[in-house]
Amino acid sequence: MYTFTVDPAFLLALVAGGLALAFDYLPKLRTWFDALDATQKRLLNAGLIFGAAVVIFAGDCLALFGTNLICDIKGGFDTLYIVFLAVTVNQGVHLALKPSLSLKAKLLG
Numbered sequence: 519m520y521t522f523t524v525d526p527a528f529l530l531a532l533v534a535g536g537l538a539l540a541f542d543y544l545p546k547l548r549t550w551f552d553a554l555d556a557t558q559k560r561l562l563n564a565g566l567i568f569g570a571a572v573v574i575f576a577g578d579c580l581a582l583f584g585t586n587l588i589c590d591i592k593g594g595f596d597t598l599y600i601v602f603l604a605v606t607v608n609q610g611v612h613l614a615l616k617p618s619l620s621l622k623a624k625l626l627g
Contacts, residue, residue, distance in 0.1 A: 526574050526585045527600045533570045534608035537563055542617055563608050571601045 541551040541563070551559060575597045579589035587593045 526571075526578075526587055526597070527603060529574065530567065530571055530600050530604040531607045534563075534567050534604040535611040537566055538608050538611040539615065542612060542615065548622075560609075563612075564605050567604045567608060568601055571597050571604070 540547055541559075542548060551562075554562065574585060575587055575589075575593065577583050578585045578587045578593075587596055
C-alpha cells in the first residue's frame with residue numbers, strides 16, 4: 519500500500535503552486551494582481567511563500583504540529599532552502615500555466 523507523507527517541502531510547494539494559479543485564474547484576485555508591476559508581483563509571491571514557511575517552522579518549534587524540521591539553526595537553513603525551492607515552483611507554475619490573452623479575455627467576459 520502507498521504511504522503518503524506530507525513534509526514541509528511538499529506543503530510549501532503546494533502553497534507556491536496554488537498561489538501562482540490563484541493569481542492567474544481567480545477573477546477578482548487576478549484583476550488586482552495584474553495591476554501590479556512585475557517586481558511587485560514577484561516580491562508579493564516570495565513574501566507570501568516566506569510567510570507560509572515561517573508559519574510552518576514556528577508551528578514546529580511551538581509544537582503546534584510536527585514536521586521533519588528541527589527547531590535550531592540547521593532547521594532554519596533547511597527552511598530557507600525550502601523557500602528557495604518553493605519560489606522556483608511558484609514561478610515555474612506561473613510561466614507554464616499562465617493564461618493566454620484570449621483565455622484572459624474569456625475569463626473576464
